[in-house]
Amino acid sequence: MSTRENILGRVRDALKRKVSPQDTASIDAHIAAHPLGMQPLRDWEPELRFRARAEALASTVEKVASLQSVPGAVARYLVVNNLPTGGICWPSLRKLDWIGAGLGMEDRPARGDDLVGVTGCFCAVAETGTLMFLSGPDTPAAASLLPETHIAIVEAARIVPFMEDAWALLRAERGSLPRAVNFVSGPSRTADIEQTVTMGAHGPYRVHIILVG
Amino acid sequence: MELRSNEFKARAAANLGNEKLQKGLGLIKVKAVVNRANAVAEFGDFETLREAGKEIRNRALADLDLYLERFEREATARGAVVHWAENASEACRIVVDIAKQNGVKTAAKSKSMVSEEVGLNDALIEAGIEPIETDLGEYILQINDAEPPSHIVMPVIHKTAEDVADLFHAKHGTPRKTDPAALTREAREILRPKFLSADMGVSGANFLIAETGSTLIVTNEGNGRLCTTLPRLHVAITGIEKVVATLEDVSTLLRLLPRSATGQAITNYVSLHTGPKRLEETDGPQQFHIVLVDNGRSKLLAGEMREMLRCIRCGACMNHCPVYQAVGGHAYGWVYPGPMGNILTPSYVGLENAVALPNAATMCNQCGVVCPVKIPLPDLMRKLREEQMVRGLKPWTERAGLALWGWAAQRPALYALGTRIAVRFMKWLGGSEKLIHRLPLASGWSDGRDFPAPAGRTFRELYKERRT
Known part of the structure; x- marks a missing residue:
């Protein structure tokens, strides 16, 4: 017998049963129903909660009226913080007028020495101030990870209350999971040395969120 | 290990x-x-949340075989390769074989306790493959002659910033610095090129999701994301007990895990991986292997320690x-x-x-x-x-002591006499201070503290007096 059969056989022995189709039906039904678990009390408005949580996790947040205003906002943020005014962006953002805002944004895969990465996001989770990213040809995962500064564009209308709502949105809009789903809550950090929190462990040192809408 | x-x-x-x-x-x-x-x-x-977490884990364990089969089916359908490992040596052999078949020279690792459990680093080194620990704490340990971790979440809790400063100065040949932020930056700069050139990424999995065939990791540093995004191969190694049913179940558990571990409402990064790189994607591994390790877990499921398998x-x-x-x-x-x-x-x-x-x-x-x-x-x-x-x-002393106590306890009159003598003797030992500085047969305990002396009469004596 194979290792697989041995392990599953021992698990079945431990559970004292032989598999019947009915057993499989019970777990399949649970998965198909995917009932909601416990969520914290919701006594907040999603956008306000999202902002407060994201800022508590050391992200910075600003809001602009429309997508057209985004390049200008990105430029202001980079200049004010004395950061390079060029970098990479998701291919899905290539049509924004970066040049008009004085920025050199390349819609190519991120490299190890890129300093600024601009991305969109799939949606945001208010409970924890979290951004949700789906990998894909136009939304590569490395763009939000390799650069020292990550700027994320979030449609305010796509702030959902809980992670479970994000799954519901994903099921409704995509049907299945992409290769990678990344939830990001602020700049990369570590507390490995003397439990002292330090930003910029391996990922971005700073995350700037631009809400649109 | x-x-x-x-x-x-x-x-x-x-x-x-x-x-x-x-x-x-x-x-x-x-x-x-x-x-x-x-x-x-x-x-x-939080109490209700803990109860919910317990139920989710119990549900998965009660149908562990079925959830594992469902997980395997979903993961395979999305192009991942699922391997099963009976024990530590089989787990290592599987990972080494994957590496060898693909000409892997270096493997970037994010923190995985199962990889420590099976001794993966030693197996990789023996096969001529260089493992690179990329979690800051694990990296510190690895360059300190592969010292073992002392905590599952904070592996270098036993080291001071001064220790790390000495170590980096000696191993990197850089000017000595003690600021944790500067030390973190130094490790980042040394590890970044290693991420970019690694052939294989190795991660653990905090959870396996049966519904979608995904592995899930939580990290704060981002090294887990780098290990699973940049190299052309990704191997996730984890225990068979880590499976949960649905994305909703894992969402509940994610409210418990970081709060309990570090007091965070969520870790910086929560990453789910479902199959290898898709058509036209510019990043992600070409192959995604998942190694499910038993190494005693199915035995635990059968016995009195089953509840331990809920552990997250x-x-x-x-x-x-x-x-x-x-x-x-x-x-x-x-x-x-x-x-x-x-x-x-x-x-x-x-x-x-x-x-x-x-x-x-x-x-x-x-x-x-x-x-x-x-x-x-x-x-x-x-x-x-x-x-x-x-x-x-x-130890024989403990067994003999318990046997003696058992023998006496079955003889009430003798027991009463013995305890009456003992409490009076101990009262005398305590003297006017009413403290015993050295306990016979228990000096290990009394070396560091004093034992309060009994008042001189047994419980049974006092009880009898109050009744009459």
Whole structure:
């Protein structure tokens, strides 16, 4: 017998049963129903909660009226913080007028020495101030990870209350999971040395969120 | 990882006198414990959440075979390759084979306790493949001659910034610096090119999701994301018990895990991986392998220790354990320290190889109270102690003492006489201070503190007096 059969056989022995189709039906039904678990009390408005949580996790947040205003906002943020005014962006953002805002944004895969990465996001989770990213040809995962500064564009209308709502949105809009789903809550950090929190462990040192809408 | 659990007493004694270790352990009480308490209070009804977490894990374990099969089916359908490993050597062989078949020279690793459990780094090195630990703590340990971690979440809790400063100065040949931020930056700059050139990424999995065939990892540093995004191969190695049913189930568990581990409402990064790189994607691994390791877990499912399989590896039990807080993780002599290790180590390596561990507890139940999935850790330790008695694994002095007590306790008159003599003798020993400075047969206890002397009469005497 194979290792697989041995392990599953021992698990079945431990559970004292032989598999019947009915057993499989019970777990399949649970998965198909995917009932909601416990969520914290919701006594907040999603956008306000999202902002407060994201800022508590050391992200910075600003809001602009429309997508057209985004390049200008990105430029202001980079200049004010004395950061390079060029970098990479998701291919899905290539049509924004970066040049008009004085920025050199390349819609190519991120490299190890890129300093600024601009991305969109799939949606945001208010409970924890979290951004949700789906990998894909136009939304590569490395763009939000390799650069020292990550700027994320979030449609305010796509702030959902809980992670479970994000799954519901994903099921409704995509049907299945992409290769990678990344939830990001602020700049990369570590507390490995003397439990002292330090930003910029391996990922971005700073995350700037631009809400649109 | 080399097993040294039977040296617990000697190593614990040495650690009590280790000032640097004590400094690190002291920080647990003022940071990890306080941060968790704040996060729990902020959440609100954490008790109900713990109950929900327990139910989710129990549900998965009650149908573990079916959930594993469903997980395998979903993962395979999305292009992942699922491997099954009976034990540590099989797990290592599988990973080494994958590496060799693909001409892998270097493997970037994010933190995985299962990889420590099976000794993966040694196996990779033996096969001529260079493993690179990329979690800051694990990296510090690796360049310090592959020192073992002393905590499952904070692996270098036993080191000070000064220690790390000396180590980086010696190993990197850079100017010595002690600021944690500067040390972190130095490690980042050394590791970044290694991420970019690594052929293979190795990660663990905090959870496996049956619904979607995904592995899930939680990290703060982002190294887990780099390991699973940049190299052309990704191998996730984890235990068979990590499976849960749905994305909703894992969302509930994600409210418990970081709060219990570090007091965070969520870790910086939560990443789910489902199959390898898709058509036209510019990043992601071309191959995604998932290694499901048994290594004693199915045996645990069959026995009295089954509840231990609910464990989600947060480390709250050790953070709150007065024994762990005093002796540190290395004393436990294997991968899993603290109360969880008191159960897991004897279960996985044999009770005879970890005799001291089920006894390395005060039974105060701090661990049971904070466990996010309500594992009754002291109860499980008590069961292991019973098994030790049955199998004759307790030291002869303890067995003889208990036999003597049992013999006397079955003879009430003799017992009453014995205790009357004993309390009077101990009162006399205590003198006017009413403190006993040295206890016969228990000098180890009284060396560091005084024993309050009894008042001179037994409970039965006092009780009789009150009744009449």
